[in-house]
Amino acid sequence: MSQETKYTEDNIRSLDWKEHIRMRPGMYIGKLGDGSSADDGIYILIKEVLDNSIDEYVMGAGKTIEISIQGNKVTVRDYGRGIPLGKVVDVVSKMNTGGKYDSKAFKKSVGLNGVGTKAVNALSSFFRVESTRDNKSASAEFSQGNLTDQDLLDDTSRRKGTKVSFVPDEAIFKKYKYRNEYIIKMLKNYVYLNTGLTIVFNGEKYFSENGLKDLLADNSNANDILYPIIHLKGEDIEVALTHSKTQYSEEYHSFVNGQNTTQGGTHLLAFREALVKTIREFYNKNFDASDIRKSVVSAVSIKVMEPIFESQTKTKLGSTDMGGELPTVRTYINDFLKNNLDNFLHKNPETADKIQRKILQAERERKELSGIRKLAKDRAKKASLHNKKLRDCRVHFGDIKHARNLESTLFITEGDSASGSITKSRDVNTQAVFSLKGKPLNSYGLSKKIVYENEEFNLLQAALNIEESIEDLRYNNVVIATDADVDGMHIRLLLITFFLQFFPELIKEGHLYILQTPLFRVRNKKKTIYCYSEEERRNALEELKPKPEITRFKGLGEISPDEFQHFIGDNIRLDPVMLDDNMSIEDLLSFYMGKNTPDRQEFIINNLKVELDIVEEVK
Known part of the structure; x- marks a missing residue:
């Protein structure tokens, strides 16, 4: 008979606010990540601080927000009203403390739960808040x-407002780096959502006059728009x-x-x-949705009183x-x-006529494809029952009940040995593998018909569940995992083209990625270092001298499952x-996948040279 575990008052432990946030950061900022994805925690930290400055602007206080990132230190400065000086410590370190519980002041605010800056504080190795108002500063x-x-x-002669600086804690965010593209x-x-607001990031100004109209204009190529933006x-x-x-496909920004x-x-x-x-009512025709x-x-933006979101990251x-007194969101x-x-x-x-012709064209294409x-x-349904190409995981992107759904990943690999290694070393809860057989078809210039005619593309589309729209995407991260040689590069290009x-x-x-795998393994009897670049290889040789053993990985199939888990884990x-x-998508595709123009040849030669140099040096 097994011994019963004692359960007494000593087993009951109450965590203070800092411990809870640090122990369960995912509950507050989603996934941690290293900065390679837009929803990684380090960007959520910036957003949580920024939201407070935005709310000040919405309340009519401060038209400019300044942000700077130097190394890993982030500074956000607004010219709003400033936190009441006696509450500077409480606002960033006491749960359920904040100015947004008075719903008259912040009727349609973003950060209603009073957790934001406390989470940033708890997850930072350095956090500083400074508030200035009435010529005083705390x-x-x-x-x-x-x-x-x-x-x-x-x-003090400082201008009123609040300044927050922080450095994300490396004990929690491992080997992270900020990517300016995501921040911008x-x-x-x-600024699209707050016309009249100026945000200055590392000296660069961002401002919008026309709101969501500017968003669509900036995100689309002018030649690709069918009619002027409504x-x-x-x-x-x-x-x-x-x-x-x-x-x-349909594209929405909400x-x-x-x-x-x-x-x-x-x-x-809605x-x-x-x-x-x-x-349908305007044209008086029952067009297919x-x-x-x-x-x-x-793009659609609405303001709701005290919104309910399905996760802390909103x-x-x-x-x-x-x-x-307002009706339902739908109505x-x-x-x-x-x-x-x-x-x-x-x-x-004229616009109405263009929309109608576009709908009729879509109807013709749909009937041709039906x-x-x-x-x-x-075929896909039959294949999914015994789909040899897909080794699925348990948790998917749309599974709201799982906090880890942001980590759901599909690796697209080539060849049995590579997919075998990844399959054996993956996390079966969140990582799936889709195995390609050789090089996929070059789909440049082909119609959507090919997605259904080509079994591999059809099964990939079914695995991702994106035929109708991206809303039902099953994996947050779609990762192309191919060899770092010429063939592997070509497969990457063909998949990106698709x-x-x-x-x-x-x-x-921001769902598509390339998996970086090490080019070299440098080791001695005490230590093994995996190197992803020539510089890392030189540093490893220096660290493990006098005579470490160097292995050059020619392909993913050479890396054993035991080793592979180091490259697809934390x-x-x-x-x-x-x-x-x-560059428009059309220009991009014609440059990479079109005829061999001198520009393209020069680009390929210049970009292959680095890889070949490394190979030569190793020899």
Whole structure:
């Protein structure tokens, strides 16, 4: 008989606020990450501090916010009213303390739970807050949430406002680095949603005059927009809308109270539904919903009183009501579009005509594809029962009940040996593997028909669950894991071409990555170092001298499962695939996958040279 474990008062432990945040950071900031993904914790920390400065601007206090990042130190300075001086310590270190519980002052604020800056404080090795108002200034410094210093200046000429500086704690965020691209995208969203606000980041100014209209204009190539962007504004709602000439899929940017709801929610569902309803009523035709929404590019922002989000990181709205005397979110958005979009189309017959022709074109294409789509779906259904290509994981991106769903990852590998190594060493809860057989087809210039005719593409589309829209994506991270040689590079390019051609929003929304794998293993009897670059190899040789053993990995298949777990676990290194703002998708595809122009040849030669130099040096 097993011995019964004692359960007494000694087993009951109450964590203080700092310990709880540090022990369960995922509950407060989502996943930790290393900065390679836009939803990594280090960016959520910036957002939590920024949200307070944005709320000051919304209240009419301070038109400029300054942000600087020097190394790993982040500083955010606003010119708002400043935290009341006697409460500077409490506001950043006492749970359920803040100015937003008075809903008159912050009726449609983002950070209503009073956790934001406390989480940043607890998760930072250095945290400093300074508030200036009425020619006085108070400051406090912390380390891991513990107060280390505080000061009060009775007389100062500093401008009023709040300044927060912090360094994320390396004990929690391992080997992280900030990527400016993600920060700039976040800041641009803030200025689109707050016209008149200027944000200065490391000396660069960001400002928007036309709100969501600017968002669509900046995110689309001018030549790819079918008609001028429709821009509609109400008291608690703003909508921007157009159709793409070339993009197959729907693209939405959605916001609630200034928060980018990357996973949508009740407001986005209502918007998509209202768009279909309004279009059908305007043309008096029962168009198929998918034909109306095909190639649509739009942004919607609403303001809700005391919104309910489905996670602490506020990426999906759960509220069904607008709050106060207002109707439901669904009714509110539907009434707004019914009146405003209908009016716009009546006043702009040229745009109305282009939309109708686009819908009819989508209908023709859908009917042409319907036969082959049915066959492909049946094939995919049969294959999914015994899909040799996909070794699935247990937790997926859409599983709200799992806090770890942000870590759900699909590795796309090539060849049996590589996929075998990853499969044996992966985390079966969150990591899935899709195995390619050789090089995928070059889909450049081909129609969507090929996605259904090509078994590999059809199964990949089914595995990701993105045929209808990216909203049902099953994996937050889609990772291309190929050898770092010429063949591996070519496979990467072919896969990126496939996604750019048919599912560009997967890249635009920051879901596609390249897995970095080590080029060398340098070891002696005491220590092994995996090196991802020539510089790392030199440093390892220096550290492990006199005569360490050097192995050059020629392909992923050579790396044993035991070793592979080092590269896809906590220390995984991912390179995000990002779009160049200055180049349209069409230009990008024709440059990389079009005919061999002199420019392209020169680019390939210059970019292969580095890899070949490393190989030569090793020899």
